């Protein structure tokens with residue numbers, strides 16, 4: 001535990017929350033949390049359930065209604081072939097990841113993690129006694145990992161790959177060919193592939209999202225992590241899923257039975273409400289996030305000289321400090337700390353994702369905050385550049 005760090009996004013969020021509590025206006029570009037009212041299908045289903053007035057422990061694996069709906073939803077949207085028995089309901093996608101790594105990794109085994117990575121992956125691996133093996137990717141190559149990159153980092157201790165498509169923080173989407181090549185390498189070296197697909201429903205570009213689960217020949221080695229958090233705008237309900245081979249789901253359920261016991265039954269019924277109207281609820285969130293993305297991009301381009309890379313999915317822009325005119329500062333932590341302390345602008349430093357010299361903006365806040373926040377940022381940067389030149 002001593003080697004672990006608090007999630008960087010959570011830390012910056014805490015600083016932002018403290019300022020807010022003191023009555024200050026904060027421009028929160030740090031939290032990837034869709035600020036949007038829950039769709040009425042979610043609320044209605046959960047409220048209807050409260051009329052029962054009696055809530056015993058739910059099944060550890062999740063309520064059967066939800067497990068079936070999840071299998072159906074993923075089969076339709078991701079062209080997979082899962083059944084209820086292939087689904088475990090977890091406390092968010094985060095616990096899904098933790099459960100998989102904790103249950104399947106032996107101490108000192110290595111987990112390949114392409115960088116930039118989601119902030120929690122390395123620490124989850126460390127908590128399970130494993131070793132994160134970071135595999136860098138580069139903006140010149142579209143931030144994509146290739147089969148060749150993997151080959152250079154695989155050794156006899158390699159056990160798993162955490163593959164995040166659609167990617168936080170870069171929004172990268174992989175093609176069918178690219179995924180197929182990566183899975184072929186995983187098969188050759190006997191790697192388990194954790195395919196983190198929690199942004200599969202927030203994709204803004206054609207040809208759209210391709211799931212690792214849509215390759216039947218690799219079915220046995222793939223564990224998909226899914227979540228209601230982003231796809232249905234339900235972060236606070238804490239409902240996520242693992243989809244994978246039935247024997248692995250049973251092993252993860254044992255771990256869950258000795259830890260969380262499962263997910264709040266009211267949250268599970270809220271998730272049932274989302275999944276009964278999955279297309280409508282997802283479109284409601286996605287179209288709102290698309291509008292915020294477009295506003296973020298147009299406001300950014302009206303203020304800063306260098307265009308940002310096209311955002312294909314998720315809720316983020318991963319931006320080099322140099323493109324904002326900050327030429328003599330490459331330390332993303334110092335930059336982010338300065339901005340929250342002096343201008344109430346919350347960003348996440350690139351180091352949290354394994355790449356310095358960048359910051360991540362989330363555009364999941366309400367539109368007026370995005371617009372005004374970018375103007376405040378522009379003023380702050382003008383001042384900084386003035387101070388340092």
Ligand code: PLP
Pocket residue numbers: 032091092093094095118164167168196198226227228229230235239240
């Ligand atoms: N995976 C990725 C890539 C994420 O960005 C997040 C949350 O930000 C998660 C997993 C976990 O999400 P949750 O636990 O809310 O389902």
